[in-house]
Amino acid sequence: MTSRIGSAAARIAVLVLVLLGLWALWEGYRALWEETGWTRPFRVNATTMPHLHDIVGALFDPLREGEPLLARFMLDAALFTAKEAAVGFAIGAAIGFLLGALIARFAVLQRGVMPYIIASQTIPILAIAPIVVVGLGNVSILGWTPKDWMRVAVIAAYLTFFPVTVNTVRGLRSADPAAVELMESYAAGEWAVFWKLRVPASLPYLFSAFKVAATASVVGAVIGELPSSIQSGLGGWIINFNQYYALDPENLWAVNLVAALLGISFFLVVVLVEKLVVHRPPEILV
């Protein structure tokens, strides 16, 4: 127990040290370039590289006199984007798993479908986002049109499904041949082998994919918001602050910081669920 507390303390110490190191790098770089007046790769000043404390400070300033703090708006925007990303992640993970399971089961599909799945990921997401988000806005199913955030969730799903598909295929095929033979000796049916052996065996692979997909879904949600001028999410704020960068550079940095924190929280949620769900010898977990 003491060792567990000790290792937790060590982790926090490492985290603080790394953050301090990053702060020192940023501020040290600024100071050196400002002092010497070096112009390569770019001139350093309050516009190109605001002080870190100014960036964090911007979160705790009102945008205009008498309004709530920027952090308040950022929290709302982050929650809105989180909803898009989470729904997109869920849809993408489900589709990704289903595709992966079909490919793992029917070898023909490996050649027939995989090339298109790979091709789908080579298309720049910025090229697809407007088509999907704007296009789906004109779709009407029995008078119902998908809401803004739902259309953005489709983009998040688009970035999520790919790593999940690839790792599902590998994971479902990773079962130990002897473990499969054991199932045969019990005359187990294909479904039983799937649910009691192949799926549990694939979990470490699936969670590796979920970790990649979790952060990708946040990126997908932010990018999905850009072409459709959805104002409620982090993407909307990014466009907005981008236009006023010359006046308030630290605001854009601040919203980027919030987007990064959102991505990290998604990642940590996956890590937490993995700890609860996946029981493996410690050396196998990554």
Added chain:
Amino acid sequence: MSTSEAVVSARSISKTFGKGGVNALQDIDLEVGQGEFISLIGPSGCGKSTLLRVIGDLVEPSSGEILVNGKSAHRARLDRDYGIVFQAAVLYDWRTVAKNIALPLELMGYDRATRAGRVRELLHLMELDGFEKHYPWQLSGGMQQRVSIARALSFSPALLLMDEPFGALDEMTRERLNVELLRIWAELGSTVIFVTHSISEAVYLSTRVVVMSPRPGRITSVVPIDLPQPRTFETREDPRFFELVTQVREALHAGGAEL
């Protein structure tokens, strides 16, 4: 022994792997009676594991006929007539000891209460009490193999197929598990077919030792083991034990095995 009481009856079993490839088994004839403890021994590549898998319907013979409990090996597998233990324990890492033991019972549709009862009995039988909530990777190799044996016994099959189950264990653990296996065999009255490459293990455990030779894999001799039952640690010091070990070793040499 007539065919009707034979647990396993193999008639001119041959197995060739690949097109015109390796002759893993050639003309195997073997009868195993109810309650026997048969060891298949031979150098690597003699097809002893393949023969075990043919009996278990995990490998299909190229020719010949194999009956298990008087029916086809395929039918016997579907009827879950045997339990199997491999050299590796093949436990599922994501299941606790108790859930690993209960796996066959789950597949066979036993209800939760029956499963829990059986698991408790087996934990006790295999001296694993108190470990039910452990995960396999938290156990030593010897304990993992005991869980694997408990799993094979969980649905009380009358026939136990064992493929070098103690091959990866140290000598001490192996000898202890040998004693335990004999105790269980006597207690349950099951029939055991046991693959090994250890002569002393084969002699110590078996009622008959089947000696095989490689390329092509065939049975070169069968040595009946007339050591008294039950066998104990002293059995290994019995002069008759050494005679039989020598007899099996010579049979292996005569079959062309380089030892």
